[in-house]
Amino acid sequence: MAGMKLFFVLMILFLAAVQGWAQPLKSLGLIGNRVQERFETLVQEDLSLLEKEGFYEAAKFFRNFPRELTYWTQDYVGDYRVKVELFALQYRDIGNLAPPEVAESLENFLESLRLGEEPLPQIIIRERGEKIFYLYVLPLKVKKSCLPCHGSRIRFQEELRELYPEDQARELKVGDLRGALVIEIAPEALNRFASKLSKSP
Numbered sequence: 001m002a003g004m005k006l007f008f009v010l011m012i013l014f015l016a017a018v019q020g021w022a023q024p025l026k027s028l029g030l031i032g033n034r035v036q037e038r039f040e041t042l043v044q045e046d047l048s049l050l051e052k053e054g055f056y057e058a059a060k061f062f063r064n065f066p067r068e069l070t071y072w073t074q075d076y077v078g079d080y081r082v083k084v085e086l087f088a089l090q091y092r093d094i095g096n097l098a099p100p101e102v103a104e105s106l107e108n109f110l111e112s113l114r115l116g117e118e119p120l121p122q123i124i125i126r127e128r129g130e131k132i133f134y135l136y137v138l139p140l141k142v143k144k145s146c147l148p149c150h151g152s153r154i155r156f157q158e159e160l161r162e163l164y165p166e167d168q169a170r171e172l173k174v175g176d177l178r179g180a181l182v183i184e185i186a187p188e189a190l191n192r193f194a195s196k197l198s199k200s201p
C-alpha cells in the first residue's frame, strides 16, 4: 500500500516535471477545488430539503448529485468530455461501489488516515479502447454536515432501511473517510481548459 502511494506521488512529480504538464496539473487542481465546493453547496441545499421535505426527497436529490455535478463541471470547463461520480467502499447504494482502480485510491486514502496524514488527491490514467481519460480522485472525509444522513443519530432510520437495505455508510464520525469524488476528463478537454487559463490575465 505504501509502495502504491509512493508510486502515485512519484508519478505526479514526474508528470509535473515533464514539459507542458505543469499547466494541466494546475488546471486539474483548480477544477477539483471548484467541484468539491460545488458538492458542498449541494449538500447544504440537501440539508434544507431534508428539513422541509423529509428523507425521501433529500435522498432523491442526493442521488442526482453526480448528474448535477457533471453538468456543472462541463459548463465550468467549457467541454462536455467531463464526468463526475461519487464512489465508496462502504457504500450506501451498491451502485456506487468503487471500481477497482478507484478502490485502490480509497485504500491509499485509508492508509494515509491510519498514519495520521491528510489523504491527497490522486490521478489515474484510464484506457477505454483507443482513448485515454484522466481520473482525478479526491478524498471525501466526513464533515459535520454529513452526520444527519451518515452519522450515528439518523432521524430517518425507517426510510433509510427501506430505500437502502444494504447501507454501510452510517455510524460514521467526523474525519472518517466517506468516499471519493471522481472527475473523469479527456486529455483534450483538460488541455483546452489549461490553455484558456494560461491566456486569461
Ligand code: HEC
Pocket: 040, 043, 046, 047, 050, 058, 059, 060, 062, 063, 086, 087, 088, 090, 091, 092, 093, 094, 096, 140, 141, 142, 143, 145, 146, 147, 148, 149, 150, 169, 178, 179, 180
Ligand atoms: C440529506 C442526506 C445526506 C447528506 C447530508 C449527505 N449524504 Fe451522502 N448520501 C446520501 C444518500 C441518500 C446517498 C445514496 C445516493 C444514491 O442513491 O446513489 C449518499 C451517498 C453518498 C456517496 C456515494 C457512495 C455511497 O455511499 O453510496 C458519497 C461519497 C457520499 N454520500 C458522501 C457524503 C458526504 C461527504 C457528505 C457530507 C459532506 C454527505 N454525503 C452528506 C445522503 C446524504
